[in-house]
Amino acid sequence: MIRIEHLHKTYPLERNAKTAGTPVAALSDINLHIKKGEIFGIIGRSGAGKSTLIRTLNMLERPSSGKVLIEGEDITALDNSGLHRLRQRIGMIFQHFNLLGAKTVAANIDWPLKITGKYTPQERAARVSELLDLVGLGEHRDKYPAQLSGGQKQRVGIARALANTPHLLLCDEATSALDPETTQAILRLLLDINRKLGLTIVLITHEMQVIRNICDRVAVIEAGRIVESGEVAEVFLHPQHAVTQSMVAESTPFSAETALLPATGASQLRGLLVRLTYVGDITYQPILSSIAAATPALITILQGTIARIKDTPYGQLLVELRGEPADVAQVFTTLDQHNIRHEVLA
Numbered sequence: 407m408i409r410i411e412h413l414h415k416t417y418p419l420e421r422n423a424k425t426a427g428t429p430v431a432a433l434s435d436i437n438l439h440i441k442k443g444e445i446f447g448i449i450g451r452s453g454a455g456k457s458t459l460i461r462t463l464n465m466l467e468r469p470s471s472g473k474v475l476i477e478g479e480d481i482t483a484l485d486n487s488g489l490h491r492l493r494q495r496i497g498m499i500f501q502h503f504n505l506l507g508a509k510t511v512a513a514n515i516d517w518p519l520k521i522t523g524k525y526t527p528q529e530r531a532a533r534v535s536e537l538l539d540l541v542g543l544g545e546h547r548d549k550y551p552a553q554l555s556g557g558q559k560q561r562v563g564i565a566r567a568l569a570n571t572p573h574l575l576l577c578d579e580a581t582s583a584l585d586p587e588t589t590q591a592i593l594r595l596l597l598d599i600n601r602k603l604g605l606t607i608v609l610i611t612h613e614m615q616v617i618r619n620i621c622d623r624v625a626v627i628e629a630g631r632i633v634e635s636g637e638v639a640e641v642f643l644h645p646q647h648a649v650t651q652s653m654v655a656e657s658t659p660f661s662a663e664t665a666l667l668p669a670t671g672a673s674q675l676r677g678l679l680v681r682l683t684y685v686g687d688i689t690y691q692p693i694l695s696s697i698a699a700a701t702p703a704l705i706t707i708l709q710g711t712i713a714r715i716k717d718t719p720y721g722q723l724l725v726e727l728r729g730e731p732a733d734v735a736q737v738f739t740t741l742d743q744h745n746i747r748h749e750v751l752a
């Protein structure tokens with residue numbers, strides 16, 4: 407669906423610079439492949455290059471070099487009319503919704519249909535009603551944006567973005583201005599739309615929860631470079647890069663520091679402090695019972711999480727492992743046999 411090849415973007419000046427300054431390398435050698443029908447998340451800290459990257463996908467930002475291929479077409483080579491046609495195939499939603507304040511909800515959604523000049527007023531009215539139903543805003547059609555909550559405004563933004571039946575939806579920090587409950591509702595709506603319409607969604611966010619809840623794959627961006635990418639469960643459960651590791655640590659209260667260690671602390675552990683991570687159906691199997699049956703080693707659970715990353719169940723346990731070296735080695739062998747990752751923390 408989307409291929410990004412050796413993409414670079416350099417801004418000539420620092421933003422707000424009064425005099426000529428150092429050019430800012432906002433994106434450096436970005437290579438990504440985003441598949442049709444998936445929800446792909448790009449996460450990074452402030453200033454990492456997320457907005458610049460997503461805006462190159464509809465040429466709101468022109469790259470300095472490299473290619474962006476959408477459905478096989480190199481969009482960096484398009485002229486104005488080509489860009490106009492491209493943007494009808496790509497919807498976009500924004501953090502601050504960008505609605506037209508002087509138009510009603512229905513008129514906001516109708517706007518992109520009107521400007522294509524392709525539809526009769528009857529066709530447009532039917533499409534607007536269909537979109538209002540899709541986002542659950544039928545009863546608010548005649549209100550103005552100022553009369554809506556943040557979540558309702560974003561629903562209008564989504565309906566408007568979908569008006570021309572795009573193949574791709576870009577979400578620029580779509581839930582960052584919303585409270586946690588409304589965020590969940592908007593994420594559920596995006597997932598529902600992705601499943602119902604088979605729509606490819608690319609989103610940028612600085613919130614791990616957004617990626618965990620709805621994305622299939624994720625890329626982590628730092629200082630204009632993709633530092634890590636892959637299936638969300640793989641990247642978040644086995645983060646390799648320091649930035650990913652610190653974002654994971656901030657978003658989960660699961661660590662040696664917060665574990666229910668004996669009051670005297672980790673230095674008083676009588677055995678090894680081990681983190682176990684398992685993903686998929688094995689989450690539902692009686693692993694610890696199998697280990698207990700296989701060796702006389704003692705395992706004490708200090709902290710644990712059994713949860714889901716999108717549709718993938720996973721478990722993480724922090725345990726104290728005590729026993730003779732041979733018994734401990736036997737535990738590790740059994741864990742390996744069950745494909746359970748183990749890391750000795752202390």
Ligand SMILES: Nc1ncnc2c1ncn2[C@@H]1O[C@H](COP(=O)(O)OP(=O)(O)OP(=O)(O)O)[C@@H](O)[C@H]1O
Binds near residue numbers: 418421452457
């Ligand atoms: N128009 C511009 N002119 C000059 N520098 C810019 C411009 N836009 C962005 N930058 C710089 O490029 C880098 C990447 O910015 P970008 O907005 O893409 O990051 P971001 O990850 O989206 O950050 P945030 O989450 O804070 O929006 C930053 O150093 C930023 O200051």
